[in-house]
Amino acid sequence: KPQNERQRLPVVPQGIERDDFVKALGELGEQLGAEHVEVNDKPLRDGWYMEHPNTHDMMTILDEEEFVASAIVYPGSTEEVQQVVNWANKHRIPVFPISMGRNLGYGGAAPRVRGSVTVDLGRRMNKILDINAEDYTCLVEPGVTFYALYEALKERGLDEHMWIDTPDIGGGSVIGNTVDRGVGYTPYGDHWACHSGLEVVLPTGELIRTGMGALPGNNTWQTFPYGFGPYSDGIFSQSNFGIVIKMGMTLMPNPGGHESFMYTFPNEEDLAPLMEIIRPLRISNILENAAQVRHVTQHIAVRGLPRSTFYSGPGPVPASTIHAAAAQTPVGDHTWAYYGMAYGPPHIRSHKLTLIDSEFKRIPGAKRIDPSTLPADEYFWSRDRIARGVPDIHELRWVNWASNGAHIAFSPVSPIRGRDASKLFALGRRLHDRYGLDFFPAFIVGLREMHLIVEIVFDRADPERKAAALSCLRDLVEEAAREGYGEYRTHLVLMDQVAGTYAWNDGALMKFNQRLKDALDPNGILAPGRCGIWPKRYRGRGWEM
Amino acid sequence: KPQNERQRLPVVPQGIERDDFVKALGELGEQLGAEHVEVNDKPLRDGWYMEHPNTHDMMTILDEEEFVASAIVYPGSTEEVQQVVNWANKHRIPVFPISMGRNLGYGGAAPRVRGSVTVDLGRRMNKILDINAEDYTCLVEPGVTFYALYEALKERGLDEHMWIDTPDIGGGSVIGNTVDRGVGYTPYGDHWACHSGLEVVLPTGELIRTGMGALPGNNTWQTFPYGFGPYSDGIFSQSNFGIVIKMGMTLMPNPGGHESFMYTFPNEEDLAPLMEIIRPLRISNILENAAQVRHVTQHIAVRGLPRSTFYSGPGPVPASTIHAAAAQTPVGDHTWAYYGMAYGPPHIRSHKLTLIDSEFKRIPGAKRIDPSTLPADEYFWSRDRIARGVPDIHELRWVNWASNGAHIAFSPVSPIRGRDASKLFALGRRLHDRYGLDFFPAFIVGLREMHLIVEIVFDRADPERKAAALSCLRDLVEEAAREGYGEYRTHLVLMDQVAGTYAWNDGALMKFNQRLKDALDPNGILAPGRCGIWPKRYRGRGWEM
Ligand SMILES: Cc1cc2nc3c(=O)[nH]c(=O)nc-3n(C[C@H](O)[C@H](O)[C@H](O)COP(=O)(O)OP(=O)(O)OC[C@H]3O[C@@H](n4cnc5c(N)ncnc54)[C@H](O)[C@@H]3O)c2cc1C
Ligand SMILES: Cc1cc2nc3c(=O)[nH]c(=O)nc-3n(C[C@H](O)[C@H](O)[C@H](O)COP(=O)(O)OP(=O)(O)OC[C@H]3O[C@@H](n4cnc5c(N)ncnc54)[C@H](O)[C@@H]3O)c2cc1C
Structure with missing residues (x-):
């Protein structure tokens, strides 16, 4: 994406004059040490995952100046965090805490309210x-x-x-x-x-x-x-x-042993019967970790090549192109892939794996992939590491799908049922088609529910594609809610909308949250607007988006 | 216990005149139906577990008129619960919700504040x-x-x-x-x-x-x-x-199979090494349900015979008497008994049971009890039912240990460690001896922690024994807290004391709880004092005990 070289004044939080703000920051610098208070007046640099900015959302879907900090402070102790909070109360300045600030897909390091002072806890409090x-x-x-x-x-x-x-x-x-x-x-x-x-x-x-x-x-x-x-x-x-x-x-x-397994299923329609098979196995812990059922488009994208390698036309990459590409991979062509791990000593694992095999094979064309046929850099091995608690970053590769790749997530909660999976899949497909977007669904089966995770990958440098992605998301949230599906977590830009879907009994839960907020944060200084909760000073003043 | 035949006026909640109270109840009766508003003006009857009173604590350790309701109301719907709450706010009358009111050992059906109106939800809302x-x-x-x-x-x-x-x-x-x-x-x-x-x-x-x-x-x-x-x-x-x-x-x-097992250990000193063996087995789920390690005094008491069967002297029943009695039981003499269950099909269970057996047998004299040698009414079979989710009431039998038997619990949380188990055991023994009480310890190993459950069984008709039991409890709470052990749950009478032990940083957590309480319940009508949380209207007015 073209570098933003704009020389900029720091954004000043609303309700305080620039001079007073500069003075207040000086005051805080005296407490924390001037080197631990940083004004955000340089050009915004996106960096990449490992060197992510703490000034804004490096994957922003709005204008990058929208969710932006006025300053970043680095407390080094409990007392210093308290000093920052007391300072914020004194000057009525919104502060926004982050730990690492790598919440990519949900807002990264950015604060919800423009001009908030970001409290970057991770830099110095990392023991x-x-x-x-x-x-x-x-x-x-x-x-x-x-x-x-x-x-x-x-x-x-x-x-x-x-x-x-x-x-x-x-x-x-x-x-x-x-x-x-x-x-x-x-x-x-x-x-x-x-x-x-x-x-x-x-x-x-x-x-x-x-x-x-x-x-x-x-x-x-x-x-x-x-x-x-x-x-x-x-x-x-x-x-x-x-x-x-x-x-x-x-x-x-350590469970005394572990063994990754992978199955593929040929057809889109296999999704519904597969979910019916997964539910009882997962609830009874035969499937022991969160199950991932991923669509073949993800399988192609996570190989790390841009979509332009496969297709240069407008609109989503055609299914035939995706399947042709899949056929060339070590895993082979398929529509759905299941990744899981069995834990424990060999005879305990084989008990579970045998059950799983006979259940999964009830789906015609189901194939167990032999791990020994998969090369070392195949995505399977990343899942294998993660399922035994070894951190990884392979998953980041699908962000390359678009040039200047960024992504934003839609993650509704659903029963583990064939009909729900099909309904959500159809809904996602229809809305992605409407906006000409590639559809990346993965179902993550928790225990008694699943989250559909849809990642929309977009070009950060293309305002039209960003707008399309955002419109698609807003429609997804709205239409899903109408069918009874709500998000388990969301991006800053969608927080008001998502919170608004949890509206039972005239928004009683939000009123309750607001009551707690006002009792605990009477000046409304802490992360106003996060998860849709606005403190009194902000309510009814047009902050929602 | 001698029947209390006192004809009594209902207790009236503080801060309201009797006439106004009677009028207010009449008003509520018009909303709920007069038959669903009951004044507590009859003699207090203790009943027994299955026919427990909802007017007071049937196992009270104070005077039975202490934790007593002024009236009991029976809402039949959500709207009626809301009506009761609105009514309480209007008249500033404390209300105390119970579901069944069988919280025996922790206060039964009784309210914390004398004269509260008990909201008995269970009677009509039981679908x-x-x-x-x-x-x-x-x-x-x-x-x-x-x-x-x-x-x-x-x-x-x-x-x-x-x-x-x-x-x-x-x-x-x-x-x-x-x-x-x-x-x-x-x-x-x-x-x-x-x-x-x-x-x-x-x-x-x-x-x-x-x-x-x-x-x-x-x-x-x-x-x-x-x-x-x-x-x-x-x-x-x-x-x-x-x-x-x-x-x-x-x-x-249904896990596809289950199998109860029981081990006994001969000596008091076996407790510490046993706990060291249990911890890793429990955390890694080889021991799959909450582990119970029970003392032989419980084993004798749960047979349902009063202590007078064994001993009529003053002070605790001597250890030799307990062991002699234990030797006569089908289980045989021991000091500690472990009750557990393995789940799953036979070959999965046997994997776990074999491991458990070799670990437990590291303790000299450890004995696996063969269930087929135990008669149908042996306590083991009650544990067997409970461990597979079949409700039971066998456990109640130890309440017969004292005449007019009642009990009250001390339940501190502890690491699963030999030295902690020994320390808590020694502390309990010392304080029980001080007050001449039989000591009934059982350790319940949750997952990463254990609760010691000490049930003090006392004669409800004997004020001196009640006072001794209460003094013992107060000392237990205080001395345990000094060593870093806090209760996970407690009886009404101890709530202030226990809450007071969670005093880190100048009682910061309680101040936080009070802030929430005042925000959510500005008139302080809901269960004032429960878990030590007093609303503003009550604080600093001597309600704590
Ligand atoms: C390719 C990819 C895959 C991903 N896969 C997953 C996944 O499998 N599972 C998953 O959960 N996430 C996933 N994510 C999302 C995200 O990367 C992770 O959740 C990440 O751990 C969050 O970043 P962080 O820990 O740095 O949180 P931060 O960005 O530091 O915090 C997240 C938010 O929590 C609040 N917060 C943070 N710290 C504090 C604090 N100390 N006190 C109060 N509030 C605080 C702030 O509002 C902050 O914005 C994925 C992202 C990408 C790009
Ligand atoms: C021999 C014996 C063995 C026991 N063993 C166990 C055991 O193994 N595990 C265990 O957990 N307990 C045990 N207990 C304690 C007790 O009997 C149970 O916990 C019992 O389930 C609690 O009674 P209840 O469900 O009727 O609760 P209630 O008495 O209805 O409620 C308990 C308290 O919760 C609050 N409350 C109740 N309902 C509501 C509501 N709807 N809204 C808000 N607040 C409410 C009230 O303050 C009430 O006093 C044992 C007791 C005895 C006598």
């Missing part, structure tokens, strides 16, 4: 405070990535003893991913369910520990999540009620 | 709204007991297809037990972790649905717990922030 090999737990700060945690286990010789659980790409932070309720692919994939204990700076500056952490001298903070009294951790996920500065996480004991 | 055999979920109202849910599965021919998870006694409600974060003994034992979706009447009368329930027309309320935005369910557990009137619960697929 692994504890790893407990007896309890299989750890305690981390915001800057600890899945890679860093994995490396720490290796350094201590514990990586064979216990596993981490990583999302498809490992450069994000354990805390950032978990508070956004992200998922991974070992049997511990539900990160929120696996955490134990938080330390949180409240929007008014107080510091709390949840769970057993509230008991002085306790030794169960990372082993018993609930503590005594209201279990409040949940309100700090997907919200703007607090800044999480420490989190406990459970780790998975 | 199973949904059972979904494909998703393995159900949706229940407050009056649905574990027994009722189990019977419903049987009626529909689904009890072989899927299992419920029941606490040791099955007469409680699924909702009441779960919101108090109770536990059961199949692999689904952590009830809170297994629920999905709440419908809640807020203290100000609004009605919300959490999770996917907030999306109109959704079909994933019981399958995906989180929804979008802050996950607020947790703040409705162990709290006084709302009245839960519907809850989704997941059910366990």
Whole structure:
């Protein structure tokens, strides 16, 4: 994408004069050290995944100046996070915390409100405070990535003893991913369910520990999540009620063996019967990790070549072209691919694998792919690593599908049912066709529900394609909601719309969230608008989009 | 216990005149129907477990007039619950919701504040709204007991297809037990972790649905717990922030086989090495359900005979007497007994059972008890039923240990470690000895932590023994907290003390809870004092105990 060389003044948050803002930043610099307060006045650089910017969304679907920080601050301790929050309250300046800021597809490092001061926690608060090999737990700060945690286990010789659980790409932070309720692919994939204990700076500056952490001298903070009294951790996920500065996480004991498997299914219509087969197997834990059912278009895209290699016409790449390309790959032609892993010693695994094989083979044309036929750089091996908790970034390759590739996700929750899968697939296909977009569906089967993950890959330098992608997303959200499907997580640009679909009983849940927000953050300084929750000072003033 | 024949006026809640109170009740009677508003002016009858009173704590450790309701109301619908709440706000009358009111050991049906109006939800709101055999979920109202849910599965021919998870006694409600974060003994034992979706009447009368329930027309309320935005369910557990009137619960697929096993260990000192053996087995799910390690005194007491059968002297029954009695039982003499179940088809079970056997046998004198040697009414078979989700009440038998038997629980959370188990055991023994009480410890190993459950059984008719039991409990809570152990749940009488132990950073968590309480319940009408959370109107006025 053409470099933006615009020399720019920093955006100033609304409601404060430029001079006052500069003075206020100076004041904060005196507390944190001037080198830890950075004004965002240079040209915005997108970088790439490993060197991502913290000034804006490097994959923005709007104008890149839309979700942009006025300044970035780097607190180095609990007290400094509290100082930032107190400062924000004093000057009524919106602050937006990020851990690593690699929330790509959902907004990256960007704040929801233009001109917010980004609180980049990860830069200086990145210690692994504890790893407990007896309890299989750890305690981390915001800057600890899945890679860093994995490396720490290796350094201590514990990586064979216990596993981490990583999302498809490992450069994000354990805390950032978990508070956004992200998922991974070992049997511990539900990160929120696996955490134990938080330390949180409240929007008014107080510091709390949840769970057993509230008991002085306790030794169960990372082993018993609930503590005594209201279990409040949940309100700090997907919200703007607090800044999480420490989190406990459970780790998975080495199951004593593991074995990846892959099946392909020839036809689009195989999706429905496949889901009916998956549901009971997944709920009864024969399928032990989150199941991925991926469409062949993903299979082609994740090979890392741009779509122009295959097709240069307008509109989506024709199915025949995709299938022809698939036929050339080691996996061979197919429409759906299932990736999974069986865990435990050989005779335990074979019990499960035999069951799975006989069930999957009920679909005519189902094929078990022999891993020994797959070359080392085949995507299968990336899934294999991830399913045993080894961080990876292979998944990033499909971002190359478009030139200046960026992506944004649509992730509705659905029952694990053939008819729902077919309905969502048809809906996605119809709307992608309407906007001339390639359709990249993957179904991720959690335990009793699945998320459809649709990644729209677009050219960041092409305003028309960005507009088409955004229109497609808005239609997807709206039409899916009409059928009873809601998103489990979303991009900054869609937060108001998605929150608006959770409107039962005249928006009672949002009113409840607003009541909590106003009680905990009376000045409305913390991440206003995140997940659609606007503090009083912002409500009814046209901030929603 | 001698019948209390006192003719009594109903207690009137503080801050309202008797006449106004009577008028207010009349007003409520017009809305709910006079037959659904009951004044508590008759003698208090304790009844027994299956016919428990909803007027007071049938196992009270204080004077029975202490935790007592002024009236009981029986709403029959969501709207009626809202009417009760609105009425309470209008008249500033404290209301206390119960589902079944069988929270024995933790306060039974009693309200924390004397003279509260008890909202008995279970009487009329007791429908199973949904059972979904494909998703393995159900949706229940407050009056649905574990027994009722189990019977419903049987009626529909689904009890072989899927299992419920029941606490040791099955007469409680699924909702009441779960919101108090109770536990059961199949692999689904952590009830809170297994629920999905709440419908809640807020203290100000609004009605919300959490999770996917907030999306109109959704079909994933019981399958995906989180929804979008802050996950607020947790703040409705162990709290006084709302009245839960519907809850989704997941059910366990039949694992394809099950097999109970029991081991005994001869010496008190075996506890520490046993815990070291259990921890890795439990965390890696070789031990699949919450492990129970019970002391021989429990083994004798649960046979249902009063302690006077064995011993009539003062102070605790001597160890030699207990062991002599144990030697006469089918299980034989021992100090610790482990009860567990293995799940799955035979060859899967045998893999686990073999591992367990070789590990447990590392303790000299460890003995595997052959179930075929145990008669049908042996306690083992009650554990066997419970571990496969069949409700039971055998466990109640140890309440007979004292005449007019009642009990109250001390349940601290601990790491699964030999040294912690020994420390807690020694602490309990020392304090029980101090007060001349029999010591009934059982360790329940959750997953990464264990709860010690100490049940103090006392004679309800003996004020001196009640006072001793209470003093013992208060010392237990205090001394345990000093060593870093906090309770996971507690009786009404101990709530302030226990909440007070979670005092990190100058009581920051309690201040946070109070902030939420005041925001959600500005008039302080809902269950004031529950879990130590007092609304503004009550704070600093001597309500704590
Ligand atoms: C190719 C690709 C594949 C992906 N696959 C997955 C996947 O499999 N699973 C998955 O879950 N995600 C996936 N993602 C999304 C994303 O990359 C990860 O979730 C990533 O871990 C999130 O980035 P982060 O950890 O740096 O979070 P951050 O960007 O630091 O945080 C995310 C958001 O959470 C909030 N937040 C962060 N830290 C705090 C805090 N300390 N206190 C309060 N609020 C905070 C902020 O609002 C922030 O915007 C994928 C992305 C890409 C590009
Ligand atoms: C011998 C014995 C063994 C036991 N074993 C176990 C065990 O293994 N596991 C275990 O967990 N417990 C155990 N218990 C404790 C208790 O019996 C159960 O937890 C029982 O299920 C609780 O009673 P209930 O469901 O009727 O709850 P209730 O008494 O109805 O509720 C408990 C409390 O929760 C709150 N509450 C109830 N309903 C609502 C609502 N709808 N909205 C908001 N708040 C509400 C109220 O404050 C109420 O006091 C045992 C008790 C005994 C006597």
